[in-house]
Amino acid sequence: MKKIAITTLVLCFLTFQNMFAQSNNAIQRKGFVFGIAGGTGFIITSIPSNKNNIQSSNLSYNWKVGYMVNSKMAVLFQGVISTYIYEGNIDSPRERLRGFEGLIPSIQYHLNNRLWVSGGIGLGMDNPVFYDVKDETEGKYYAGGFKMTISSGYEIWQRKNKTIDFQCRLSYGTSHVPEGKRNSFAFDILIGFNLY
Numbered sequence: 001m002k003k004i005a006i007t008t009l010v011l012c013f014l015t016f017q018n019m020f021a022q023s024n025n026a027i028q029r030k031g032f033v034f035g036i037a038g039g040t041g042f043i044i045t046s047i048p049s050n051k052n053n054i055q056s057s058n059l060s061y062n063w064k065v066g067y068m069v070n071s072k073m074a075v076l077f078q079g080v081i082s083t084y085i086y087e088g089n090i091d092s093p094r095e096r097l098r099g100f101e102g103l104i105p106s107i108q109y110h111l112n113n114r115l116w117v118s119g120g121i122g123l124g125m126d127n128p129v130f131y132d133v134k135d136e137t138e139g140k141y142y143a144g145g146f147k148m149t150i151s152s153g154y155e156i157w158q159r160k161n162k163t164i165d166f167q168c169r170l171s172y173g174t175s176h177v178p179e180g181k182r183n184s185f186a187f188d189i190l191i192g193f194n195l196y
């Protein structure tokens with residue numbers, strides 16, 4: 001927990017240090033947008049009927065595709081994934097990784113040459129992490145809920161139409177699983193690569 005808190009403070013400092021600073025090294029943002037990101041985060045999931053919370057620190061991912069409406073705003077479709085350790089159930093008792101996921105239409109707005117904010121709401125899902133599935137009982141996909149997310153990013157490297165950024169992301173949502181409705185809240189820190 002201390003590592004997450006220290007990392008969060010450092011990233012927030014970097015993100016907001018030059019919030020309104022202008023750069024002479026302007027990047028060209030137009031047309032098609034593509035981005036991927038990976039990192040770590042903290043997630044709390046619960047099913048009200050069980051009254052048991054799962055708290056986990058694990059890997060997080062993000063992908064996005066979309067289009068720049070103008071030089072500051074993009075319309076995106078994102079895949080947002082925060083993984084957690086699932087203790088299993090009667091049919092499949094092995095402890096394994098699952099993902100609190102979402103397919104989310106969203107808007108990304110660039111506040112200046114390096115800093116952006118994004119938000120959206122879409123379909124929430126609870127799915128197996130493909131690299132941790134041992135048999136067919138562990139590979140079940142569940143959807144039927146919603147997921148919303150807000151995030152911000154600071155581009156630490158820019159070159160023509162490519163960037164690398166630090167991202168902070170909050171997400172909340174639900175999904176319907178056999179045990180009931182799973183509620184999930186996650187905070188993630190990621191490093192992303194983007195093409196504009």
